[in-house]
Amino acid sequence: xxxxxxxxxxxxxxxxxxxxxxxxxxxxxxxxxxxxxxxxxxxxxxxxxxxxxxxxxxxxxxxxxxxxxxxxxxxxxxxxxxxxxxxxxxxxxxxxxxxxxxxxxxxxxxxxxxxxxxxxxxxxxxxxxxxxxxxxxxxxxxxxxxxxxxxxxxxxxxxxxxxxxxxxxxxxxxxxxxxxxxxxxxxxxxxxxxxxxxxxxxxxxxxxxxxxxxxxxxxxxxxxxxxxxxxxxxxxxxxxxxxxxxxxxxxxxxxxxxxxxxxxxxxxxxxxxxxxxxxxxxxxxxxxxxxxxxxxxxxxxxxxxxxxxxxxxxxxxxxxxxxxxxxxxxxxxxxxxxxxxxxxxxxxxxxxxxxxxxxxxxxxxxxxx
Ligand code: NAD
Numbered sequence: 001x002x003x004x005x006x007x008x009x010x011x012x013x014x015x016x017x018x019x020x021x022x023x024x025x026x027x028x029x030x031x032x033x034x035x036x037x038x039x040x041x042x043x044x045x046x047x048x049x050x051x052x053x054x055x056x057x058x059x060x061x062x063x064x065x066x067x068x069x070x071x072x073x074x075x076x077x078x079x080x081x082x083x084x085x086x087x088x089x090x091x092x093x094x095x096x097x098x099x100x101x102x103x104x105x106x107x108x109x110x111x112x113x114x115x116x117x118x119x120x121x122x123x124x125x126x127x128x129x130x131x132x133x134x135x136x137x138x139x140x141x142x143x144x145x146x147x148x149x150x151x152x153x154x155x156x157x158x159x160x161x162x163x164x165x166x167x168x169x170x171x172x173x174x175x176x177x178x179x180x181x182x183x184x185x186x187x188x189x190x191x192x193x194x195x196x197x198x199x200x201x202x203x204x205x206x207x208x209x210x211x212x213x214x215x216x217x218x219x220x221x222x223x224x225x226x227x228x229x230x231x232x233x234x235x236x237x238x239x240x241x242x243x244x245x246x247x248x249x250x251x252x253x254x255x256x257x258x259x260x261x262x263x264x265x266x267x268x269x270x271x272x273x274x275x276x277x278x279x280x281x282x283x284x285x286x287x288x289x290x291x292x293x294x295x296x297x298x299x300x301x302x303x304x305x306x307x308x309x310x311x312x313x314x315x316x317x318x319x320x321x322x323x324x325x326x327x328x329x330x331x332x333x334x335x336x337x338x339x340x341x342x343x344x345x346x347x348x349x350x351x352x353x354x355x356x357x358x359x360x361x362x363x364x365x366x367x368x369x
Contacts, residue, residue: 138245
């Protein structure tokens, strides 16, 4: 068997390890990237205190599902200040923005040039430290960024070898303040990463080992983190998100993420809810093609068969307030064709093990209408 595995990120994980942030800084021109809510919650002040310096520039305007305009605005600030170190403190939206900004400092043009493929990043001189405050995206250990082009209304991923962070500083305590709905949505995002990486055509033994453990942790802890939010469940979810990120950084995601882009873009569904909406249905379809492989996951979870797994997923989604029907977010029969076309236009749709073309996807959407 041939296999490649490459993950050039130093990972620091543990409760309270935000205290080590200062020791990771080597430059003089430091930029902190975050968002308004996290600024209000005191995360930015905490980061500044841990760095132990006072000379920073800050950009705390990142919105959920960051737009190209936001990235370019932050990049202008970074270029003007000749930034040499970026600390991203936030969820996937903040970390993805920081990845692009770190690259745009030493590459000319705008993020759209790279998103539409007319330019490619050729270097990155800025040190990038990612400090996640959600437990879902795994962006701290992936070479992917996801950006929304408001002019075309398209949200899409960009992959670059220069998007790996130098350090992923994962302190589960930073997720203690997550509201229930964000805990639910981000937890389901991590679950989608793990499940999709596990079944992806591009999966390999190391990514499978990471993914299977991530699924196990999420099934054990997500509902508890949602209802109790206790330390053990938060730590379990942060680990799961990290492992799932490592897994899909090697394989990419598949049809569930392809479906998520229009659901978020057009219907405003939070990313993790959008990724998981069709999970039980796609799981059953994939079982017909890779049943033996999915049986290993089913047994590892202590379940008997595919129906039990599918029912467990449904029960989990309901218990944490995730939508199960397209109609819950205002989608009607007449919208399905557009949703099918938009989902299938994403290249990752082809990485799904079972062939899901127009007909199959239409059928899935009709089942969950
Ligand atoms: P997010 O970063 O958009 O944050 C969601 C909300 O939660 C924001 O309002 C934020 O202020 C708030 N929040 C974050 N941490 C908090 C905390 N500790 N306490 C209270 N509130 C907090 O959400 P996300 O799910 O982490 O990121 C989603 C984005 O990441 C999407 O654009 C998605 O496409 C992208 N993504 C990227 C990758 C990747 O590998 N690069 C992977 C998956 C998803």
